[in-house]
Amino acid sequence: MRSSSSVSLAGGRCSGSFRQISSPTCPLTVMLDTATEYLMVKKDFQAALDTCEKCLESLASAEQEESCLKHGELKAALTIVGIQAMAELNQWRGVLSWVLQQYGKTDQIPAKIIQMCILLHVKVGELAVIKDAVDDWLRCSTNMSQSGFSTVSELYLIHILIPMGHTTEALELLESDVGRVAFTEEQRQAARSLVDFQNEKNAALSNPNPVTVTTETTASQDKSSQRLNSIIKLLHRGLSIASVRIRSISLRRVFLTLMLLYLLLIRMDPALPSAFPWLLHLHRLLQQAWNTMFGPYYKAHTRS
Template sequence: MRSSSSVSLAAGRSSSSVRLISPPACPLAAAVDAAIEYLMVKKDFQAALDTCETGLESLSSTGEQEESCFKHGELKAALTIVGIQALAELNQWRGVLTWVLQQYGETEKIPAKIIQMCVLLYVKVNDRSVMKDAVCNWLHCSGNMSQTGFSTVAELYLQHILVPMGQTSEALEFLDSDVGRVAFTEEQKQAARSLVNLQNETNATLSNPHPESVATTSVSQQDMLMQRLNSVMRLFHRGFSVASARIRSISLRRVFLALLLLYLLIVRIDPALPSAFPWLLHLHGLLQQTWNTMFGPYYRANAHN
């Protein structure tokens, strides 16, 4: 499965930012650049994933105190983002959350931008339930409320997980919780409540349709179908009538013309003028002989023969 465009863009932006600010002499920054090259240029997704995992192992071995070349957290986030993209390109998206947890250990320690990428990925593949508990735990961690992308994660959780899954009551509770008060303004809460109410109305209409309205709708649809069918039948009947009349008129004209020619040739042509109309006289003789052969007495046909 190819990953969604939003996830791809996020990976590209994050990786590009690492390229711009990372010192070229740092070995782990060079690993990030190599992973990006494998992913974006060479399209070797397995090599990109292997490079990310090697870089992450090096980071874990040096420890968080080692920051001689670059910030430990930023390098780790950059390698994780590229690794997520590589897993998605390799159609291994089901293991993305597990792989991210292997790098960070706990859900609450995952950076906001990586949580956002995971939400977008699992929403794209319509597997929201995988992220529901993880995002809920992340949002209720007090240490994450100060992160820059906290409000974005809360918005994604409400709009792309709770409401599409039909968890409207939980969505309203989430808006009134401490997390909702931190993540949303009053205008945003009002818009979110309107969205939840609309989803409730849609669910009610789909689950409990009114029998009379359904019957009325079906009857009206049948009436419209019969009217259209009658119109089509009238149109076909009119077309066939015109066509048959046209055919009959053409046939009658041709028959009348043939009869007129036969009348002129057989009755009106004077056989006493052979010099003036030799071909007509010859045709007249042939027609007369044919007539006598087909309709005349037997002795007359033998006489001609």
């Protein structure tokens, strides 16, 4: 592929199969070989698409010679090359309409081309675009005899109906004539298991278990409570240590201040207080506070 947005559907076996069915005596088969060479070798996807369209126009308007390939096989081969070229050109949105332009009706499209259309739209994630066309193709009774009918049914069930969540429609398909023709009993049983699994998955996504939600909520609340309690304990411990240190520091400072004032005032010269009346007042206040706080202790000690 040239870019990440393009889609590659052709492989090495495609070009080989085209060359096997080609006949050098028919001009249209030569054009098929040319288109295949543009697609697989030269990587000129637009030239491959243009060659296929010209050849398909000639095929639709001219009566084929006996030496040419059968009309249906040549048309299918050209359509497959054209689909791959459009995918490489990132023109996948127009693939289905382009195929219908070649075949006129959905039920007339060959099984292998329907398979390519399914795989292309599954790869680009556009399942709804191809769903109705494939459903119409499967409901056509004439297509049930085609060799690729079972493959188309399997792709439709596994890659379109179940991923889109249409499980009821998938079960109806299994029980219909399409399912009985396309699948064996073992395959139908396996498909029912896939449908049941998808239903359980959808139910789990849309309606989560209330018990599980309650348990998860309770566990989350318990973890939050434990974490909060731990934080509170740690904070209380830090505040306790801080308060003790602050208290001890304050007491030390107060005691040191008192000692300094006591030494300063007691050891002052008696002649100086008259010159500093505020010191006398401070001395009286400190002495009064001292007697109030420690007087009972000294009295009790003296009596004893």
